[in-house]
Amino acid sequence: MPKKRKTKLRHWLNEQPRGSMSELAKALGxxxxxxxxxxxxxxxxxxxxxxxxxxxxxxxxxxLSYFRVVIHRPD
Numbered sequence: 001m002p003k004k005r006k007t008k009l010r011h012w013l014n015e016q017p018r019g020s021m022s023e024l025a026k027a028l029g030x031x032x033x034x035x036x037x038x039x040x041x042x043x044x045x046x047x048x049x050x051x052x053x054x055x056x057x058x059x060x061x062x063x064l065s066y067f068r069v070v071i072h073r074p075d
Contacts, residue, residue: 008067010039012057027056 013021021039025032028049037043038053045053047068054064 007039007041008059008063009053009057010041013039024053024056028052 013024021035022032025035028035030049034043038045038049050064050068053059054067059067
């Protein structure tokens with residue numbers, strides 16, 4: 001079984017108040033389950049969704065670059 005990779009988004013969500021995943025999903029216009037899959041590293045997302053996640057979470061330029069690599073990397 002491939003090792004599941006935890007994403008920067010997962011770490012960010014763990015540090016936020018309860019309900020942040022729902023707020024992020026609403027801001028992105030997607031389901032909470034979709035955000036969960038992204039956070040767990042099980043969902044590849046488009047560049048526009050990646051940028052909206054970065055805006056919502058306040059990722060800096062370096063973190064955004066790394067996040068883009070991680071979300072587009074195949075298992």
